[in-house]
Amino acid sequence: DAMVIQNPRYQVTQFGKPVTLSCSQTLNHNVMYWYQQKSSQAPKLLFHYYDKDFNNEADTPDNFQSRRPNTSFCFLDIRSPGLGDAAMYLCATSRALETLRGQYFGPGTRLTVT
Amino acid sequence: AQSVTQLGSHVSVSEGALVLLRCNYSSSVPPYLFWYVQYPNQGLQLLLKYTTGATLVKGINGFEAEFKKSETSFHLTKPSAHMSDAAEYFCAVSDRISGTYKYIFGTGTRLKVLA
Numbered sequence: 197d198a199m200v201i202q203n204p205r206y207q208v209t210q211f212g213k214p215v216t217l218s219c220s221q222t223l224n225h226n227v228m229y230w231y232q233q234k235s236s237q238a239p240k241l242l243f244h245y246y247d248k249d250f251n252n253e254a255d256t257p258d259n260f261q262s263r264r265p266n267t268s269f270c271f272l273d274i275r276s277p278g279l280g281d282a283a284m285y286l287c288a289t290s291r292a293l294e295t296l297r298g299q300y301f302g303p304g305t306r307l308t309v310t
Numbered sequence: 311a312q313s314v315t316q317l318g319s320h321v322s323v324s325e326g327a328l329v330l331l332r333c334n335y336s337s338s339v340p341p342y343l344f345w346y347v348q349y350p351n352q353g354l355q356l357l358l359k360y361t362t363g364a365t366l367v368k369g370i371n372g373f374e375a376e377f378k379k380s381e382t383s384f385h386l387t388k389p390s391a392h393m394s395d396a397a398e399y400f401c402a403v404s405d406r407i408s409g410t411y412k413y414i415f416g417t418g419t420r421l422k423v424l425a
Binding site: 240244246286297 | 344346351355359361404409413415416
């Protein structure tokens with residue numbers, strides 16, 4: 197089945213230690229999104245890629261970076277995690293012209309910062 | 311700017327009772343509206359969507375929603391709750407960005423189903 201895969205499902209990192217979260221998709225979608233979701237809150241869009249074009253949300257901290265080496269993979273890098281970055285990180289995909297059909301979400305990576 | 315407001319962060323219903331989750335939107339253009347469900351420690355799953363056409367939209371798992379422009383609402387309903395419906399539900403509106411769309415999510419409503 198075509199799907200969105202996130203690895204790892206659970207990640208523990210130390211305060212200030214860089215961490216990378218991974219997302220891959222078999223849907224061949226050209227748009228990939230990264231959301232941050234804190235406990236009992238709505239998912240908050242951090243940035244998205246439309247093909248190779250990176251689009252950052254205005255309020256996304258510089259501490260958060262992303263890479264998309266090819267259509268299938270997208271990475272979220274947190275350069276110096278703080279305690280406030282502990283959250284669920286969700287990856288989603290869509291086809292640009294079919295986004296109104298809905299986004300496809302991965303299961304998320306829960307990040308703990310110690 | 312587009313936004314959605316979900317009234318009630320927690321809703322409890324008895325098994326077999328009507329489920330009603332409320333969502334109101336604000337949009338400067340005709341909105342595209344969505345309901346997603348999230349089970350614990352999982353991603354979001356699309357329940358249903360309204361883009362154009364029929365204002366009563368049917369989705370998966372017996373859920374439906376009605377778009378009411380006069381009330382700027384898109385409430386989610388299910389005639390008879392099942393224990394498996396216990397989850398968090400998010401209403402969302404789309405916003406056009408750089409050739410594609412992004413979603414603006416509401417703060418969510420956690421549904422509890424009582425036996």
